[in-house]
Amino acid sequence: MSSARAAEDLTARARIRDAAIDLFAEHGFAAATVRDIAQRAGVSSGLLRHHFGSKEGLRDACDEYAMARMSELRDQLFGDGHIADQNFLPSVHPETMRLQAYLVRSMMEGATTAMFERMVEAGEAWLAGVPVRTDDPRAFAAVIAAMKLGMFLLRDQLSHVLGGDVAEPAGHGRMLRAAIDIFAQPLLTADQADQARAALEEAQTP
Template structure:
């Protein structure tokens, strides 16, 4: 995330909220805690955002737009750069929002699926159901972050922090770069599924 005293009070509040919401969840992060972390008064926080719900709305919008920007930059470059600490925090925030089961989290997942469909349309990948393809791919990728505690226990290092995060991502790249089914196995599975639909 950004650092330095040049941040506006609004930006400092938003960053503090994203960090605390990601760590504790929305319900457990109070207005007072967020204001204290941002170095402002609770009154100034309410002046800028109105309420915790208003602040969360602003955080959701900011986090989603920043993650999309970072992912688009990766797609355009076609290569990994240094892992941005801001990205890790935003990713934790978005995962926490989904885990909270809020309408906002659902809306963000839907938006992510729509971005996935747009990405799929620009590739040579084939799918009879692009919506399902993008949705399931998104859910599979998010599953790594939802199960951070379980992965951390199994890997012996925090999967949400470097170097455990890099180890997890490296494994996912290895998985996505090699087929787990032969073409014949895939065809057989698809035909079996078609028969179930028709029965």
């Protein structure tokens, strides 16, 4: 295969993947057909099957890409210091919204537990470099992952309460600013947290 043909195939593969991410997020896995995905990507159904084998194989590739790309963006934001770059977040905001919409739809449709486990593992890795007080980082990361997913699973309710669609840039930004505010400050004093932990230990003692 020539280098030009190889580059063309890689581009086609990416177009198919991106079209599938959009259609799976918009309509769900069952409703998005191979023909619809191929049509949006501007390729034949046969080329889609050549690259991914089946719609299930395509979904697996979309899951892998979305998780890896979100992890990459998170590393750039925190690990590479782009959080201080005022141009970085606006530049990646449309992409993160799109990938979040896909991942949440995938979760709603019964994605494998492995996907959630990967989210938790990414959270644990992040916690390793953050001064967080917890004696159970696994549970800490798992609960944060579930809470973050909850924001998107309750999209309709949040949109109603906030008076704007949280799937659109303005509403999404408002929701994320609130999340930042929550993570930026303790909601319990140190004494209150200690007292709550002690009460919980007491309640769990046989």
